[in-house]
Amino acid sequence: MVILGLGSNLGNRAIHLKRAISRLSRGSGAVLHAVRLSRIYGSPALTPTGAPAAWDLPYLNCALLGETTLEPGALLRHVQEIESSLGRQDHRRWAPRVIDIDILWWDGCEIKSDDLTIPHPEILKRPFVLEPLRDLIPDTILDSETVEAHASRAGARASVGEIAHSPDADIDVSYPTLMGILNITPNSFSDGGRFLEPETALMHARRLVEEGAGIIDVGAESTRPDGATIDPATEWARVEPVLHGLRALQGEVRSLGRRDPFQISIDSRNPSTIRSALDIGVDILNDVTGFTQPEMLEIAESTDVPLVFMHSLSIPVVKGESIPPDRDSVEFLISWAEERLAEFDRRGIKRHRLVFDPGIGFGKTAHQSWHLLEHVERFHDLEIPLLVGHSRKSFLRTVTEKPSAGRDVETLTVSRGLVEKGVEILRVHDVEGHATLVSRHHSDRLSQLDAGAAVKP
Structure with a gap:
């Protein structure tokens, strides 16, 4: 010992x-x-x-x-x-x-x-x-x-x-960071249109931070199945005022004495949007195409912020497209992630900056998504942090008939298992419910620690 x-x-x-x-x-x-x-x-x-x-x-x-x-x-x-x-x-x-x-x-x-x-x-x-x-x-x-x-x-x-x-800090170290979803879109699958106005979006962001979000993930393009692609100018017009507002909110949180306030993540696959967002001062780049575009890789090389690279087969999602059914979905994604890591290595992008997102629902059948979640601990073999975005997604239809906005209970049930499996970041709509889940786990952890029982980190 x-x-x-x-x-x-x-x-x-x-x-x-x-x-x-x-x-x-x-x-x-x-x-x-x-x-x-x-x-x-x-x-x-x-x-x-x-x-x-x-x-x-x-x-x-x-x-x-x-x-x-x-x-x-x-x-x-x-x-x-x-x-x-x-x-x-x-x-x-x-x-x-x-x-x-x-x-x-x-x-x-x-x-x-x-x-x-x-x-x-x-x-x-x-x-x-x-x-x-x-x-x-x-x-x-x-x-x-x-x-x-x-x-x-x-x-x-x-x-x-x-x-x-x-x-x-005990909670921050021992449990997943909660990434609050901020969709500035008219057509996202769960909350499209609710936060399209900058003032409304920033009010929601403030609420997410107060509820316990360590990251706010801002996206202006819906990637739902058969969603419409938007041009970079439209995306930036939606995102820019919100990013400025989030930077101001970060300063406000720091003024209250918190050394490590929430981080701002920009969810975009457009190089021009990413460059402009970096000029404002975002903390994380979240690319649903996995930094497979040469220009996105060039941007990644030119900065030192963390990078979330997600697996997907197409953006927006194409209905019916999935990992080949004769392939084990976990092995398929590990192979894909290792190829991406090798590319990052070739370009001198340090692995301590990288976060892997298996892309639940992006080019996966419901069965494949469940299989990935059941075996998510296998991705720790990549030796980089894991982000899982499963909140309210369509694979949950196999266990509920509720519409997407009503699937928070089912999402939390899945999240309990992800907490146990050591996933570092959970991308969720219901931050408050997840913060309560983490708080209960934390109370149990401290009780076990006082009793001298084995406690998983």
Whole structure:
């Protein structure tokens, strides 16, 4: 049994921790099994006298316990590879970092070498390490005393605010990010026409953020079956005022003291729309054609924002078109995604920027969509985050006769399974219902953690 300590103080810290945990514990490349995750704690940066002021950025910290078959040296090399793949560049001791992963403790193992010391030599000096350890191994003896005793003493010495459990970050790290859908269209399958006016769209966006959306996904072209293609000028006329309004809303959220406000995602396959949206300042590019167009790839190369690449056979969806019935839909999509990843690699687009969306309902029969959802954990083998957009879609007709706008209960039922399978982003209409689902899971997680039960991250 081994415990890793994880920390981040650059960018969206919770997302960086979530992605590191997924890489460590999910998919065929997982190196930790039967894992338990501590609470998530906030703490100030440790910086030496004379360090640049830009280094003084607060951390989110946690610890991850699990079983491993690797030897200590091999595990060290693996976590260093994960750090690099997630975008860590500056390895100076006190410098800020996207992700930092340390081997803290290993049951029955003590090592002292130039490259690795186990237990970690700084454990007893750092409250932000002791608190997560207390969550996981309170009765373990370190230096003649229990972790519980060390943590209590360190907590008593710590100044107010030096180390604190962060419930919001705990949810952000442990559960899927909710991507709220904002359709600025007259003809989307579920809510077409409701948010076509900028004022109405921004009111809805504000509501989604208040309900718990971490991402607002803005789209102005309906991709419903046999939908009408719109020209880029029309798309931009719909999107531009809403993007400006969302940027203002981001500033408002930051002014209230939230360091990591919601992110803005632009859902478009038109290069001119994407370029203009980047000029305004969007955070995520979401391409339903999977960045297969050369010009879209050129844009991806020229920026450093995250990219959602979705599988589809045609846009808008063509009725009756699907993955060949003699092919396993999961294997088909894994093969397609691996080809896309190889193309991104050839173009120097780093994998830590990429998110895969299997495209539920886009060129899939209802049976194929259900099959993909049932086996969605297989996509963790790609070693990148997963986004699933299943909300209110037509495959749910196999379990309900309700119209699309009335399928939130069925959507939530599917989402429960996706939470358990570690999907990182859920693209949904009903943010409030999903936030309630996540909150209940979180309460159960904390109760299990207090009881010492195994808790999936």
